[in-house]
Amino acid sequence: MTESKKPEMPPFMKSISEALPSSFDVLHVPLTLDDAHVHLLYMKTVVDGLTLQQSIIKPFYELDDERKFGAYIQGLPNRLDPPQPDELLIMLTSGFVLVYADSTYSILEIRKLGNTLQGPTISETTIHGPQLSLSEDLETNVSIVRQHYHQPNLYVETHQLNDKSNMSIALLYDEKEVNVDVLRRVKEKLDGLDEPLIQSAGELAVRLTSRRFTLFPTSILTERPDRIVYNLTGGKIILLVDNSPYAIVLPVIFFDFMVSMEENYHTYVISLYNTLLGWFGLLNCLLLPSLYVAFTAYSPEVLSSELTLTMAGSRIGVPYPSFIEVIIMLFFVELLTEASVRLPRSINAAATTVGGLILGTAATEASLASNVLIMIIAIVAISTFVIPMNELGFAVRIVRLLIILFTTLFGLIGLISGLLLLIVHLTNMDSFGEPYLRIGWRGKRSEKMVNSE
Amino acid sequence: MSRFLYFLIFTNMMAIITTPIPRILLVQSADGAIGSMIIGTLAGVLFTYITVKFFAQFPGMDLIDLLQTYTSSWVRIPITIYFTIFWFIAGLITLVMTVFLLITFLTPEMSIYIITLSILITVFFGVLLKSKSVLFTLEIVFILMIPVGLLMFFKLYSAPEVEWDQARLAIMHINQVPKYGSIVATIFVFLGCSNLIIFNRYFKEKQKVSLLSLGAITLFGVVMLVTSYFIPIGLSGFDRIGQLIFPWTSSADAVRMKFGLIERVVFIFMFIFVTIAFVSIIIHWHISYKLILSIFRLKALQVKQQNFTPFLVVTVFLLIGLWITALLTQYELYQYTRYYYYTIPLFIAVFFLTMMAIKRGASK
Structure with a gap:
């Protein structure tokens, strides 16, 4: 023509x-x-x-x-x-x-659909649960959720972000369970967004929180369809963003971060054991380095005398105070962790093993760090990965440094003080109007709305 | 009754270890302490009953609201100031005692200012919390302490070091005439429910005081009193117990955990009681801070939408705390605390009169 x-x-x-x-x-x-x-x-x-x-x-x-x-x-x-x-x-x-x-x-x-392929789960793997995560296409994701949750009261509302990306987002909730106040607040936040460009679910989640400098996340990012459905039944709101394989779950309480979906697929005792392991990992990760500082530098008399002597013996030849020792070694382990995330899959195992082993052995042989500390740091590094949600792991890694600082300044009482300060900070926070840290007793109907997780 | 009310009452009971109350009781152990404890317990439970009953009539309202609604300002302002001071001193005693305890047992070489500061930093943020968050903090800490507390009670009551004959010896002195100082000190143990004057705002459902809940309160109070009175006697002996400055902590240091990572169990106990003391200071000062803010708010500190009066008030609290801690000696603390406890009947009288005034205002 x-x-x-x-x-x-x-x-x-x-x-x-x-x-x-x-x-x-x-x-x-x-x-x-x-x-x-x-x-x-x-x-x-x-x-x-x-x-x-x-x-x-x-x-x-x-x-x-x-x-x-x-x-x-x-x-x-x-x-x-x-x-x-x-x-x-x-x-x-x-x-x-x-x-x-x-x-x-x-x-x-007649839209050409984006990446509708469901990849395997990466950041929240389970053994028994569904193995596929969300795709990168909004409609496919909504349909995945619908296929997991056959309920007529599942509402899907679509919004369009008014930034440069003009991305569509979907707001999913179970109309019977949802907390209306929270829903209203989330919609207000979405309408009031004033950002030039939002590209992914993670970015949107950050922009939705009102405070600028926050450490702890006030929403969960998840890639698992089963976690989404689990949260929907608990009355939470799910935000799906186009072109992002992650969903935002709102509002959350602190305990939601300590739930691994695996726990739902086991018998009671096994899942209880797993939960306890998770909490033990969290405490290890937060407290062990500070306890080492407190016990070596301030109050060795608290421990039994054999243990104190072992620790003191291990520190023979270390030329600086224990808090410097701890901070140096923690810093190296953080580097190793970060490197293992960035490196390609094929070589990261080798790199971290070699890095960790050689660094640990060499540091003790050069008496720059005690053997006990190397053990503690290794335990801490492993414990970080026991925490089910990745986001909490990051926050804990930073809080740990603050608690070490408190302990360095004030000794064992500083450790208690720092820990309480953490609790005070967490109880003071809220996630879309819901208190962030509080104990939701399952039996009480009045408290069941947000805390069924 | 709401579980938070139990937490408030129980925390006040557990915090007595970090006040001079055990010493006040033990000094008079041959001089009517047991009789005083019995009378004090009865009076304390009665006080709890009346207070909870009273606040149950006004669900969701705290004392500030009640005073503003039902009384005139010449009643309101003096009462608020009196209560502010009363609660502030209650927190102050716990603070000073905790610092003395820490400097004696945990970190004797550290400066007293640094120890006080390490407590006050957290207290600063704790006091400034929303009242609701204070309750949540209280609950979390309380629940975290339960396993450690159970270990503590198990260790204390199963320790072979405790000579129960000495405790029986102490019981022999039950026939002595009760003394005023010990009675009022015991009543203080049961004053936890008076924290309702602020926290009643969050108890929106009507509280029911059943016989069971009163029984639980009595039982917990008695267990705490027995632990703080008979355990030191059992460990250190009846005759010289009055001469110890920290009778409870010094005596509990006799208990060992042979196979534990921490051999001297007293450190585990101190961990509990210091943590509870933290929360107790936060609660007392939070109430004091809320009360004082209800009658005074500086316009000069208004910057845009933020008023900085709360920060000023809490900073003043902290400075007074720091100053008093450095100023007092162990002996003075003991003496002044006794005088403070002597005024408890006055406090209860004012408390009941306020209640009556509010009820009269409400019925009009």
């Missing part, structure tokens, strides 16, 4: 087309058969070409009549009336097709 034969574009479509940038993927396709004329305007890269061919172009040539084709378009389930031009432009960039047929405009959603 040559340029001269191309039929004239209808005026509204022309104005829209002029507003679009002249990039290679903006297509205006006129379809002509005898005296039937239909115009399509879309962006090639976001529209699914095959579906377009099947559902628009092929029927046009088969029906052979503009009126009939117009009626056919009117009857399509993915058809919408065209909105205001501004909104229409955004819709075109996200995979809608503007159709002019039988002198009416329609807009059809």
Whole structure:
């Protein structure tokens, strides 16, 4: 078809087309058969070409009549009336097709779906639970949740972020269980977002918290469909973000971070044991380095005399006070942990093992650190990974440094003081109006709303 | 009754180890202490009953609201100031005693200012919390302490070092005339429920005082009194117990855990009691701070939407605490604390009169 034969574009479509940038993927396709004329305007890269061919172009040539084709378009389930031009432009960039047929405009959603593949779970692996995580496509994710949770009271509301990405997000909740106050607060926050660019669920979660300098996360990021459903039944709100394989769970309490989904798939005693292990890991991770500082530098008399002598003997030759020792070794282990995350899968095991082993042995042989401390640091490093949620692990790693600081300054009483300060800080926090740290007793109906996890 | 009310009452009972109360009782062990404890317990339980009953009539309202609604300001302001001082001193005694305990047993070479500061940093943030968060903190700490507490009671009551004959010897002195000082000190153990004057705001459902809950309170109080009175006597002997400055802690140091990581169990005990003392100071000063803020708020400290009066008040609390801790000697602390406990009947009288005034205002 040559340029001269191309039929004239209808005026509204022309104005829209002029507003679009002249990039290679903006297509205006006129379809002509005898005296039937239909115009399509879309962006090639976001529209699914095959579906377009099947559902628009092929029927046009088969029906052979503009009126009939117009009626056919009117009857399509993915058809919408065209909105205001501004909104229409955004819709075109996200995979809608503007159709002019039988002198009416329609807009059809023929979106090329993003990454609909469900990858294996990475950050929250379990042995017995579902092995697949969310995909990177919003609709697929909503459908995954729906397939896990067959309830008519599961509400899905879609929003569009008003930043540069114009990303769609979906708000999922069980209408019977949800806390209405929290829902209102979350919607207010979403409407009040004032960020130039939000690209992922993690970023959105950070932007949703009101305080700027926070250490502990006030929402959970999860990739597991079973955790999403588990939280939905507990009356929580799930935010799904397009192009992100993570969902945001709101509001959370501190104890939610200590739940591994694995615990639901075992017998009571086994899961209790696992829970206790998790808590023990958390305490280890928080307290062991500070206890070492307190016991070697301030109050060796607290421990039994044999243990004190062992520790003192192990520290023979170490040329600096124990808190410097602890901070140096902790810093190295943090580096190792960080390196093992960044390195490619194939070599990270080797790198960390070699790094850890050699560093530990060499440090004790050079008497720059005591053997006892190397053991403590190793235990702490392992304990960090026992904490079920990754985000809490990060927060704990930082809090640990603060508690070491308190202990260095004030000794054993500083350790108690620092720990209490942590508790005070956590009870003072709230997640979308719900107290962050408090004990929810399962039996009481009045407290069940947010705490069923 | 709400579980938080139990926590408030029990915390006050457990915090007596870090006040001079055990010493006050033990000094008079041959002089009517047991009789005083019995009378004090009865009076304390009665006080608890009346107070909880009274506040149950006004669910969701604290004393500040009640005074503002039902009394005139010339009643309100003196009462608020009196209660502010009363609660502040209660926290102060715990603070000073805890610091003395720590400097004697845990870190004798550290400066007293540093030890006090290490406590006050956390107390500063604790006092500034929302009242609700104070309750949550209290609950978490209390629950964390339960396993350690059970270990403590088990160790203390099963220790072969405790000579129960000495305790029986002490019981022989039950026929002595009770003394005023010991009675009021015992009543203080049961004053925990008066913390309702602020925390009643969060008890929105009507509290029911059943016989069972009163029984639980009595039982816990008696166990704490027995632990703080008879255990030192059993460990250190009846005759010279009055001469110890820290009778409870010094005596408990006799108990050993042969196979434990921590051999001297007294450190585990101190861990519990110091933590409880922290929370107790936070609760007392929080109430004091709330009361004082209800009658005074400086306009000069208003910066944009934030008023800095709370920070000023708590800073003043901390400075007084630091100053008094450095100023007092062990002997003075003991003496002044006794005088403080002597005023408890006055406090109870004012408390009941306030209640009556509020009830009269409410019935109008």
